[in-house]
Amino acid sequence: MTKLAAHDRTRGLQLTLGCVWLLDALLQFQSFMVGRGFAAMLRATAAGNPAAIAVPITWSALVVGHHPVAADELFATFELLIGLGIAWRPTLRAALAASVAWSLAVWWLGEGLGGLLTGTASPVSGAPGPALLYALLAVLLWPPPGWLRLPAVTRRAAAARVAWLLLWGGLAALALRPACCPRCSE
Numbered sequence: 561m562t563k564l565a566a567h568d569r570t571r572g573l574q575l576t577l578g579c580v581w582l583l584d585a586l587l588q589f590q591s592f593m594v595g596r597g598f599a600a601m602l603r604a605t606a607a608g609n610p611a612a613i614a615v616p617i618t619w620s621a622l623v624v625g626h627h628p629v630a631a632d633e634l635f636a637t638f639e640l641l642i643g644l645g646i647a648w649r650p651t652l653r654a655a656l657a658a659s660v661a662w663s664l665a666v667w668w669l670g671e672g673l674g675g676l677l678t679g680t681a682s683p684v685s686g687a688p689g690p691a692l693l694y695a696l697l698a699v700l701l702w703p704p705p706g707w708l709r710l711p712a713v714t715r716r717a718a719a720a721r722v723a724w725l726l727l728w729g730g731l732a733a734l735a736l737r738p739a740c741c742p743r744c745s746e
Contacts, residue, residue, distance in 0.1 A: 574656075574701045577694070578646030581639050581659065588636035598632070599625030605672030608680060613673060620669045638662060656698045663695035683731045696723055 592598065602621035606614035624631040642662060645655025667673060667689050674681055674689030681687035700720050 570701060570703070573697075574646055574652065574703075577659070577697050577701060578643045578655075580694070581643030581646065585636045585639035585643060588632060588639060593632045593636075594628050596625060596628065598628065602670060605670065605675075607672075608675070608678030609672055610677055613668070613677060617669050617672055652703060656702055659698040660695045663691045663698065667691035667695070681734050683735050687734055688727075688730065693727075696727065699723075 587593075599621045602624060603618060606617040606621070609617065638658075639662070642655050642659050645651040645658065648655075671686075671689040671691055672678070674687040674692060675685065676688060700723060
């Protein structure tokens with residue numbers, strides 16, 4: 561594969577991630593997200609988590625519950641800006657950094673770390689959580705300095721293989737955990 565083809569494929573994947581953020585922003589504007597249902601959904605992710613994880617989740621759910629319209633507008637606007645920032649080359653790096661930060665915040669405060677610490681995590685139930693995958697993709701799609709240098713592309717390919725190995729290995733471990741440890745699934 562030529563350097564230019566690798567660059568074009570990477571840019572295509574970056575734009576795909578940007579489109580996913582734009583879709584997320586549009587979904588955030590749903591009427592359900594403005595009502596009390598969104599805060600209740602957030603609050604539910606605190607259940608079973610250690611206090612250090614659950615208390616900030618409960619606090620954020622309380623804030624969203626008291627100011628649902630403002631919170632929804634803020635969240636949707638931020639996701640919209642991330643998507644547009646990824647699409648516009650001059651802001652690509654800043655938008656990818658914001659994508660990682662926002663994804664990790666959503667993974668913690670919105671998804672309860674995908675249930676990984678509750679003992680209920682399973683690939684069937686959505687663990688480790690889509691927001692964590694957004695962060696992983698943003699890291700893997702980070703543009704190297706000197707966009708067309710082959711060693712950077714080679715390094716990125718090696719990092720991607722390791723990241724995907726960890727992801728799929730983790731999903732396999734979550735899927736096998738109840739079979740390997742019956743007490744864990746009680």
